[in-house]
Amino acid sequence: MTEPALSVTHEAGVAEILLTRPEVLNRFDPQLHVELTETLHSLAADDSVRCIVLGSTGKAFSAGGDFALMEAAHADAAVREEIVGDAQRLLDAFVDLPQPVVVAVQGVAVGLGATVALLCDVLVASRRASLSDTHVHVGLVAGDGGCLVWPQAMGLARARRHLLTGDPLDAETAFTIGVVTDLVETPEETLPAARAVARRIAGLAPLGVQGTKRALNAGVRARADEVVPLGLSLEAETLASDDLLEGIAAFRERRDPQFAGR
Template identity: 55%
Template sequence: MVLLRPEKMNSFDDALHVEMTDALRVVQLEADLRALLWRSTGKAFSVGGDFELMRLAHSSIPQRRRIVDDGLRLLSTFIELDIPIVVALHGDALGLGATLVLAADVVVTHPKVRIGDPHVQIGLVAGDGGCLVWPQSIGMMRARRHLLTGDPLHGDEAHRIGLVSDLVDDPDEVLPMARKLAERICGLPPLAVQGTKKSLNRVTRFRFDEVIELSFAHETTTLGSDDLIEAIEAFREKRTPKYRGC
């Protein structure tokens, strides 16, 4: 599976939400598949939500609900996939991009990559899965530190604390190593692999049901805030934002 929106740094717009969900559903139905290798094109792996999509969500409550529902559907489909997901993380993964990467089973990256969830920096709650996958990966205290500030981690530090599984020295080594690990999984007994994967999915699903409804609800509220628009405009104008808490 390959993200093909390099001109927009593989940010998630309406179409990508739906297309990726549909692709994962097709993969789920392929009985002969043993592993899914996920990569992207361009400089960044994925910088998360598209600013124009956020503006659209801000424009009306029905649009907001539809966009949030699309995000919820994508995340739910991703974490319920019975096939192990191996990520070749060659570039930065932020926001929803980071959430999906951290919800995968194996993540190969290199020291210069940045992984972060900057939702709070643009006036949003980390509702699209960040509050689920970060604590699950690195524990609550470290997750609080990075979700409440939006500060990213570089690949070497992410590997040291267990945010990603495998680290290589050079970006050119990421895809070959990810492919090697995917092939290794494919060579193992399929019933054993899928049973293990389904059991791990159950753990994530329990936590998903506990936190996601609330976090998505809070994100929906902040998608309608003036602070969101101020953050986007300040970013584009390269100035310090002036937040009002509304």
């Protein structure tokens, strides 16, 4: 039997989701996509849940996508369709979630890991944390939400700089520009700090909190409908490219990639 990719606990109106595969740096494979989406749907329908904490075990929040899945997608259109569908459903689950989410980022958040963190309402990070979207490093379009959440979090100019280079955004800079809302010293402090914020939110009037989030997210929903389908379509095209295989090979071999544009 396959071990779950996450755990869920409940206490005093706060649900806590932990990604629990530190041995693979909490990378997103189909199992994690499905489990996280289903968990968000379940919590959305639970009136006893007033706030959600999202965190992970191990040194990394999430190292992003799974290379083996990308390689399978290169040769199989059905796998590409599955990836696009899973990503769309996960993004929709976050954007439409009525309860606020407080995320605890203790280490690196890469690719979809960074997107998920930036989809949350409050972002608590340690000084050792960083956010990056490295799709372009392996020949891919940042279509699974990166082109939605990075401009939303920091403005279009900064988002262009990071998405077009794949350069990381360290936690201190992210805090200075308002992307990280709460900065703590050590990775061990992130979850306790996130829980403290979640408890404060859970103690407030749920109609007021959820209505405020709904109004705040109205523009995000409209922008998601505009950006995400195009981004995912473009990412699917690059999943079929030879540049993807070259990018993955170069990463594994610790060399500079030689992209051919095909």
